[in-house]
Amino acid sequence: MKDLVLYMAQSLVDDPNAVQVRQIEGTHSVIIKLAVAPDDMGKVIGKQGKIAKAMRTLLTIAAAREGKRATLEIQS
Amino acid sequence: MQSIDQQARTVDEAVRIALSRLGRNYEDVDIEVLNPGSPGVLGVGAEDALIRVTVRIPGMRPRPPMPPQPQPYYGMARPLPGSYNQVPLPPQPMLGMGYNPPPPPPPQPIAPRVGGYDVQELANIGRDVILNLLRRMRIQARLQLEFHPPVEDPGSEEESQSPLVTINLIGNDLAALIGRRGEALTDLQYIFNLIMNKKTRTWGKVLIDVEGYRARRKANLVNLARRMADQVLTTRQPITLEPMPAYERRLVHLALLDHPYIRTESFGDGEERKVTIFPK
Numbered sequence: 001m002k003d004l005v006l007y008m009a010q011s012l013v014d015d016p017n018a019v020q021v022r023q024i025e026g027t028h029s030v031i032i033k034l035a036v037a038p039d040d041m042g043k044v045i046g047k048q049g050k051i052a053k054a055m056r057t058l059l060t061i062a063a064a065r066e067g068k069r070a071t072l073e074i075q076s
Numbered sequence: 077m078q079s080i081d082q083q084a085r086t087v088d089e090a091v092r093i094a095l096s097r098l099g100r101n102y103e104d105v106d107i108e109v110l111n112p113g114s115p116g117v118l119g120v121g122a123e124d125a126l127i128r129v130t131v132r133i134p135g136m137r138p139r140p141p142m143p144p145q146p147q148p149y150y151g152m153a154r155p156l157p158g159s160y161n162q163v164p165l166p167p168q169p170m171l172g173m174g175y176n177p178p179p180p181p182p183p184q185p186i187a188p189r190v191g192g193y194d195v196q197e198l199a200n201i202g203r204d205v206i207l208n209l210l211r212r213m214r215i216q217a218r219l220q221l222e223f224h225p226p227v228e229d230p231g232s233e234e235e236s237q238s239p240l241v242t243i244n245l246i247g248n249d250l251a252a253l254i255g256r257r258g259e260a261l262t263d264l265q266y267i268f269n270l271i272m273n274k275k276t277r278t279w280g281k282v283l284i285d286v287e288g289y290r291a292r293r294k295a296n297l298v299n300l301a302r303r304m305a306d307q308v309l310t311t312r313q314p315i316t317l318e319p320m321p322a323y324e325r326r327l328v329h330l331a332l333l334d335h336p337y338i339r340t341e342s343f344g345d346g347e348e349r350k351v352t353i354f355p356k
Contacts, residue, residue, distance in 0.1 A: 007209070008209075008271075011270075011275075012270055051267075051270065054263035054264075054266045054267050057263035058213060058267060061213060061215075061253065061260060062212070062215075065214050065215070
């Protein structure tokens with residue numbers, strides 16, 4: 001799940017090296033924390049959070065295949 | 077046509093081995109992913125990737141330098157020097173020197189170029205991107221490519237544009253990728269478009285479908301559009317359809333574009349944007 005978010009974020013931003021993803025695993029849930037360069041925040045959030053919403057959809061599908069609920073947190 | 081199947085741990089590796097077996101470069105071949113493979117969980121359930129590599133035009137290419145020439149305009153077409161990193165390959169010894177070239181391919185209409193890429197290149201890049209996404213979602217699918225002739229876009233509407241290629245994903249258990257009323261597919265397409273745009277500066281030229289969902293939906297939408305148009309003509313009252321994503325609104329516009337007594341327009345923002353059908 002972490003690798004999915006990492007791939008998406010690195011593909012979207014201008015500074016892929018600054019992308020950091022942490023995964024906090026629970027029994028039934030998982031939290032993915034994404035950090036990007038300040039100038040790239042818009043690239044992973046989008047207008048009205050549209051990009052973040054789409055990333056969450058894909059993450060939810062990936063997590064469901066492992067029987068988990070996933071949360072994506074984007075850190076500033 | 078020379079064609080080989082190659083199995084390896086990953087698709088990338090299979091491509092590398094196959095190219096070296098054929099003594100060909102990435103540009104010279106079509107790659108069909110028969111099985112994207114799976115890394116498995118802790119080594120359990122791991123599955124090799126299987127690809128079929130077909131030599132496209134033996135002996136011809138590498139790609140010719142692009143002369144500046146008038147091109148049909150496809151939306152965001154903007155020349156961009158190769159931002160797409162090809163699979164790095166060591167220089168290949170020319171194997172297969174004694175290989176008899178098959179007859180030249182039948183003459184084809186000149187492939188449209190979008191943003192400096194031809195359709196096959198866009199399809200290849202799209203295939204890489206979607207496979208990268210699916211692999212990380214632990215989803216296995218076969219890819220089926222369908223190429224479309226370019227379509228005139230309805231003028232002023234800033235709806236999504238006509239795709240040149242559809243990549244149809246086929247596999248078991250892909251319903252999640254479609255989602256309720258295709259919302260998951262819309263999100264998948266959006267992320268896919270963003271990544272493609274970053275790589276090629278094109279937008280919406282490669283369409284993702286899942287198990288032919290879009291194709292079925294398209295037939296339904298065209299039917300709906302025509303039925304509603306008939307009703308509008310009978311009652312002389314405009315009809316507003318339910319909210320739809322850009323791609324579906326565009327299908328409705330296109331379905332009624334040539335109708336002599338009907339015009340269509342979209343209203344509303346974002347998720348709430350709807351097509352209204354008017355008598356002319």
